[in-house]
Amino acid sequence: MRFHYHRAMPDLLTLDCAGRPLCLDRPRIMGVLNVTPDSFSDGGRFHEPETAVAHARAMVDAGADIIDVGGESTRPGSEPVSVEEELRRVIPVLTALRAELAVPLSIDTSKPEVMRSAVAAGAGLINDVNGLRAPGALPAAAESGAAICVMHMQGTPRSMQREPRYHDVVGEVRAFLAERASTLRGTGVPASRIVLDPGFGFGKTLEHNVALFRGLPELMSLGYPVLVGVSRKSMLGAILGGRPVGGRIMGSAVAAALAAGYGAQIVRVHDVAATADALAVQVALGRTMGRPTT
Numbered sequence: 001m002r003f004h005y006h007r008a009m010p011d012l013l014t015l016d017c018a019g020r021p022l023c024l025d026r027p028r029i030m031g032v033l034n035v036t037p038d039s040f041s042d043g044g045r046f047h048e049p050e051t052a053v054a055h056a057r058a059m060v061d062a063g064a065d066i067i068d069v070g071g072e073s074t075r076p077g078s079e080p081v082s083v084e085e086e087l088r089r090v091i092p093v094l095t096a097l098r099a100e101l102a103v104p105l106s107i108d109t110s111k112p113e114v115m116r117s118a119v120a121a122g123a124g125l126i127n128d129v130n131g132l133r134a135p136g137a138l139p140a141a142a143e144s145g146a147a148i149c150v151m152h153m154q155g156t157p158r159s160m161q162r163e164p165r166y167h168d169v170v171g172e173v174r175a176f177l178a179e180r181a182s183t184l185r186g187t188g189v190p191a192s193r194i195v196l197d198p199g200f201g202f203g204k205t206l207e208h209n210v211a212l213f214r215g216l217p218e219l220m221s222l223g224y225p226v227l228v229g230v231s232r233k234s235m236l237g238a239i240l241g242g243r244p245v246g247g248r249i250m251g252s253a254v255a256a257a258l259a260a261g262y263g264a265q266i267v268r269v270h271d272v273a274a275t276a277d278a279l280a281v282q283v284a285l286g287r288t289m290g291r292p293t294t
């Protein structure tokens with residue numbers, strides 16, 4: 001059975017990361033580098049620039065195509081970090097990574113000041129879990145020249161998991177992402193700089209996350225690359241019968257392969273080697289709904 005190429009999908013095979021292109025001819029791996037003391041699964045492990053750079057290099061060696069540097073935890077119930085503190089955490093790491101690594105770098109932030117400084121320090125993609133909703137975030141991202149990953153979140157990290165509610169989670173998330181993409185395009189940002197992300201675990205119950213995952217083809221039909229981040233998240237813990245964070249590597253790798261099978265172009269993960277294996281098998285044996293089969 002031939003899978004028809006998404007007509008809505010532009011012939012977009014390269015994400016423009018401000019001079020470091022990310023080719024989307026196959027599923028790509030975004031390696032997570034949390035430079036925080038309190039991230040939900042690896043907080044504090046890479047707090048120092050030296051250890052952060054060493055971990056980033058190891059992720060690239062294991063198959064990461066882009067490194068996502070984050071200075072503020074967005075786990076449920078997390079407290080915001082000041083601009084100054086976030087800059088203190090991420091800028092030295094971005095500066096060192098820019099000099100050491102050839103892959104594109106991403107900054108995981110919602111603050112326009114951090115976006116601007118991070119791009120100046122070498123970030124080629126702005127990853128905003130807040131969907132550019134902070135004052136000044138949209139122009140900062142648009143003017144940066146970097147690629148932009150816009151993610152859906154209901155509420156804020158502090159409150160989002162209290163009582164997530166949707167009438168039609170896939171339809172509502174799709175509409176939000178469509179509006180964000182259209183608004184960015186209206187500022188002159190080309191499609192080649194836009195990535196969309198449904199935001200698994202950000203103001204969603206397990207049922208919402210499952211519906212969104214199975215609804216990925218509807219997000220793909222918007223015609224932009226889709227990024228999926230479920231690595232080590234509590235939705236997998238629930239699916240695995242309450243499995244703690246440290247026991248979710250296999251589940252995360254399987255989910256990454258399934259996301260790629262639905263056509264997601266980028267997966268954001270902590271465990272790069274396991275994910276690289278899972279994606280290699282998926283590409284070799286699986287269906288790729290977002291791309292022609294021959």
Ligand SMILES: Nc1nc2ncc(COP(=O)(O)OP(=O)(O)O)nc2c(=O)[nH]1
Binds near residue numbers: 040127
């Ligand atoms: N685009 C995108 N960015 C994200 N950033 C952080 C997290 C949360 O995971 P992690 O960074 O491991 O935890 P923390 O926020 O506690 O640092 N998830 C996503 C995601 O799903 N998509």
